[in-house]
Amino acid sequence: MFLDSVKNKETVRRYRNLLYTFLKLIPNQIYHDVLGEVPPDREKETLAKYFVDVARKDSEIAANIIAAYIKEDKKRIESGEISPQTIPNHIKPIKVLLDSNRIAIHWKSLTKLYPRITRGSNDRAYTREEIQKMLEVSKDITDKVIILMYSSGGFRLEAWDYFTWKDLVFFKNNDGSYKGAALIVYRNDPEQYWTFITPESCKALEIYREKWKSEIGQYPKPEEPLIRTVKFPMIRRLNQKGVRKRVEKVVREIGLRPPLPPGKRRHEVKLDHGFRKFFNTNLRRAKVDFLDKEDMMGHKIGLERHYERYQEEDFERFPEYEKAIPFLTISDEERAKLENIKLRQEKSELEKKNAELEAIKVKLDELWADKQRMENNN
Structure with a gap:
């Protein structure tokens, strides 16, 4: 029962x-x-x-x-x-x-026995430089996927117990490159909500998907776990406990989690929550709308969450998330690419506006010439 x-x-x-x-x-x-x-x-x-x-x-x-x-x-x-x-x-x-x-x-x-939850805790977010170091020491694409999704999606540790491949909706540019992706968190749970991940994360997932095929013989099915454990011959989920162990190993390798000295109970950065704080901090820096930010973090704000979404146009908050993509992107190379894309888009928009202004100018010249001819004829 x-x-x-x-x-x-x-x-x-x-x-x-x-x-x-x-x-x-x-x-x-x-x-x-x-x-x-x-x-x-x-x-x-x-x-x-x-x-x-x-x-x-x-x-x-x-x-x-x-x-x-x-x-x-x-x-x-x-x-x-x-x-x-x-x-x-x-x-x-x-x-x-x-x-x-x-x-x-x-x-x-x-x-009433529950401890009071203090909002102003002393722990901090991971910095971009620290996450860059994590990626540098991560030789396995699995670790890179975990770190990039964590930092660009802002979800909690237990979400790894839910993710399947059907929880992702990828968005692409006209040239086939990734714009980003929507990610459903806690599917079919009362706490279900949508967040997004960066193009950088999408690329890592694409590499991971190819690795999956090379090892299993076929691409992952929609209902299969997003990240699988390699301990078993059959496909089994890498659960939150396994994810936490992998993150801890990487974080220790870059020297961020030394043994605590006597009297100190907590590390400066929480092992998993440090990624969520990085997400929250950079959405604020990007000036993402507050309600949209809260919704992407799974905070209850009274907005509609549970209608079906299938393509980019269904995700009305993605344009707000796009503001934060440069802030959430970890690789300097990827950030430079994004900046170049932005500059090209701005140049294209400027050229389009100039062309429109030129067309208006030509039209005005034609109207002025017509007016002059009419006055001369009279």
Whole structure:
């Protein structure tokens, strides 16, 4: 019943794993005290059933178990292991499990235990130079795709658990070069939204797609994961945990994540969130409309999100994103190309306007000549 209430299969998988982490922490003594018996094994389904039975018999004890779990997570926040935003995500699957079994818990009192989320944190964004160094030490195209998509798309770490090839809509210029791409984040999830990625990211994805074909024997199918793990012979997703490990390896290699000195709990740049801050910072520098920026970051602003989009004309916010492409592009060479394209476009526009003005001038001269002839004839 718990699984039936969640529609997206990636969300189901994530919820099952998070729920199992919680259930494994509950000692058998609690089951013995409340139910008079203990689970016969430690499998997910067994522990879920026994926890539901405990909650059904005594919801107050269930609430106390959840409260203890929140308090343990708060300790992990204090140590810098996880962020305050993580706790609600850890509690969601527990709530879904109990709600789907029609067990009432006083959630309001539990959410009051959540730590206060401070908006003005001391961590900073990655700089362009730091991301350039990451790309320099990344010998694998997989790492380059991850870094470029992260920095130009601004999504959160857990989004990697959702992405498939059908989540991308590529935009191209008349000469076949990339203009950019739209990317759907959290497909079929209540938090679903659209963002965009740069032409630079599109080129990296094209190389990755060719590598996929050379290794698998065919191009990736629309429903297949965007990034696959190479540990298994079959196609399996490189999930958020795997992505984080790869990013951490690259960041350590450029010297950005040394061991913390005694008394210091957090690094100057958050491993994954540093890319999201880079995205946010550069959209502001590009003077992208505030509401459009917030929408591209998945912040709820009351705008329509869930209608279908298939081509560039359907993405009314892409012109705003285009302002930020030079700011979000990492390679100096790619930035120079963009500048040349911009100059050519401006030159073309100027030539077009000059031609229009010349045509108007010719027309005015003709009208003036006609007027003069009419006056002379009179």
